[in-house]
Amino acid sequence: MLKVEILEASNTVLLRPTDKLTQADFEAAARIIDPYIENNGKLNGIIINVKTFPLWDSFSAFISHLKFVGDHHKKISHVAIVTDSAIGLIGEHIASHFVAAEIKHFSFDELDKAITWASH
Numbered sequence: 001m002l003k004v005e006i007l008e009a010s011n012t013v014l015l016r017p018t019d020k021l022t023q024a025d026f027e028a029a030a031r032i033i034d035p036y037i038e039n040n041g042k043l044n045g046i047i048i049n050v051k052t053f054p055l056w057d058s059f060s061a062f063i064s065h066l067k068f069v070g071d072h073h074k075k076i077s078h079v080a081i082v083t084d085s086a087i088g089l090i091g092e093h094i095a096s097h098f099v100a101a102e103i104k105h106f107s108f109d110e111l112d113k114a115i116t117w118a119s120h
Helices: 023-040 059-075 086-095 110-120
Strands: 003-009 012-017 042-049 078-083 102-106
Touching: 003 023, 012 023, 012 110, 023 042, 023 059, 042 110, 078 110, 102 110
Parallel strands: 012 042, 042 078, 078 102
Antiparallel strands: 003 012
Protein backbone atom coordinates (compact mmCIF):
# COMPACT_ATOMS: atom_id res chain seq x y z
CA MET A 1 0.00 0.00 0.00
CA LEU A 2 1.12 3.53 -0.76
CA LYS A 3 -0.23 6.29 1.47
CA VAL A 4 -0.41 9.67 -0.29
CA GLU A 5 -0.72 12.98 1.56
CA ILE A 6 -0.76 16.42 -0.08
CA LEU A 7 1.09 18.95 2.10
CA GLU A 8 -0.43 22.14 0.72
CA ALA A 9 1.56 24.50 2.96
CA SER A 10 4.80 23.33 1.34
CA ASN A 11 3.29 22.39 -2.06
CA THR A 12 4.67 18.88 -1.67
CA VAL A 13 3.38 15.31 -1.55
CA LEU A 14 4.32 12.82 1.15
CA LEU A 15 4.42 9.19 -0.03
CA ARG A 16 4.60 6.44 2.59
CA PRO A 17 4.87 2.89 1.25
CA THR A 18 3.68 0.39 3.86
CA ASP A 19 3.81 -2.92 2.00
CA LYS A 20 4.75 -4.35 -1.39
CA LEU A 21 3.82 -1.82 -4.04
CA THR A 22 1.10 -2.66 -6.55
CA GLN A 23 0.02 -1.29 -9.90
CA ALA A 24 -3.12 0.00 -8.16
CA ASP A 25 -0.96 1.98 -5.68
CA PHE A 26 0.60 4.04 -8.46
CA GLU A 27 -2.73 4.52 -10.23
CA ALA A 28 -4.33 5.72 -6.98
CA ALA A 29 -1.41 8.07 -6.28
CA ALA A 30 -1.75 9.58 -9.76
CA ARG A 31 -5.50 10.15 -9.18
CA ILE A 32 -4.62 12.22 -6.10
CA ILE A 33 -1.51 14.00 -7.39
CA ASP A 34 -2.53 14.79 -10.98
CA PRO A 35 -5.54 17.00 -10.12
CA TYR A 36 -3.39 18.87 -7.59
CA ILE A 37 -0.73 19.53 -10.22
CA GLU A 38 -3.44 20.53 -12.72
CA ASN A 39 -4.76 23.13 -10.27
CA ASN A 40 -1.36 24.39 -9.08
CA GLY A 41 0.86 24.04 -12.15
CA LYS A 42 3.41 21.78 -10.46
CA LEU A 43 4.63 20.41 -7.16
CA ASN A 44 7.67 21.71 -5.36
CA GLY A 45 8.54 18.18 -4.35
CA ILE A 46 7.74 14.63 -3.43
CA ILE A 47 8.92 13.18 -0.13
CA ILE A 48 9.22 9.39 0.06
CA ASN A 49 9.21 8.41 3.73
CA VAL A 50 9.85 4.77 4.61
CA LYS A 51 12.00 2.98 7.17
CA THR A 52 12.91 0.19 4.72
CA PHE A 53 11.88 -0.02 1.09
CA PRO A 54 9.26 -2.56 0.09
CA LEU A 55 9.52 -4.21 -3.28
CA TRP A 56 6.85 -4.51 -5.95
CA ASP A 57 4.27 -7.27 -5.88
CA SER A 58 4.62 -7.94 -9.62
CA PHE A 59 6.40 -6.88 -12.77
CA SER A 60 3.34 -4.84 -13.77
CA ALA A 61 3.68 -2.89 -10.50
CA PHE A 62 7.32 -2.16 -11.35
CA ILE A 63 6.28 -0.95 -14.83
CA SER A 64 3.56 1.22 -13.24
CA HIS A 65 6.21 2.73 -10.97
CA LEU A 66 8.39 3.61 -13.96
CA LYS A 67 5.39 5.08 -15.79
CA PHE A 68 4.46 7.13 -12.71
CA VAL A 69 8.00 8.55 -12.53
CA GLY A 70 8.03 9.24 -16.27
CA ASP A 71 4.68 11.04 -16.13
CA HIS A 72 5.59 13.23 -13.16
CA HIS A 73 9.33 13.92 -12.95
CA LYS A 74 9.20 17.08 -15.10
CA LYS A 75 6.41 18.58 -12.96
CA ILE A 76 8.33 18.21 -9.71
CA SER A 77 11.53 20.04 -8.82
CA HIS A 78 12.65 18.05 -5.75
CA VAL A 79 12.46 14.44 -4.56
CA ALA A 80 13.46 13.71 -0.98
CA ILE A 81 14.14 10.08 -0.09
CA VAL A 82 13.72 9.82 3.68
CA THR A 83 14.92 6.42 4.83
CA ASP A 84 17.62 4.59 6.72
CA SER A 85 17.70 1.96 3.99
CA ALA A 86 20.82 1.79 1.80
CA ILE A 87 18.46 1.89 -1.18
CA GLY A 88 17.82 5.56 -0.38
CA LEU A 89 21.44 6.56 -0.93
CA ILE A 90 21.80 4.33 -3.98
CA GLY A 91 18.48 5.61 -5.34
CA GLU A 92 19.64 9.20 -5.00
CA HIS A 93 22.60 8.57 -7.31
CA ILE A 94 20.92 6.26 -9.82
CA ALA A 95 17.66 8.19 -10.20
CA SER A 96 19.46 11.51 -10.72
CA HIS A 97 20.50 10.21 -14.16
CA PHE A 98 16.91 9.57 -15.24
CA VAL A 99 14.75 12.34 -13.80
CA ALA A 100 14.68 16.12 -14.10
CA ALA A 101 14.06 16.68 -10.38
CA GLU A 102 16.85 17.23 -7.87
CA ILE A 103 17.07 14.20 -5.56
CA LYS A 104 18.42 14.13 -2.03
CA HIS A 105 18.63 11.42 0.62
CA PHE A 106 17.75 12.12 4.27
CA SER A 107 17.85 9.80 7.26
CA PHE A 108 14.49 8.48 8.45
CA ASP A 109 14.39 10.86 11.44
CA GLU A 110 14.91 13.95 9.22
CA LEU A 111 11.40 14.16 7.79
CA ASP A 112 10.87 17.83 8.72
CA LYS A 113 14.23 18.77 7.20
CA ALA A 114 13.32 16.86 4.01
CA ILE A 115 9.95 18.62 3.73
CA THR A 116 11.65 22.00 4.11
CA TRP A 117 14.23 21.13 1.45
CA ALA A 118 11.64 19.72 -0.97
CA SER A 119 9.39 22.76 -0.65
CA HIS A 120 11.87 25.10 -2.41
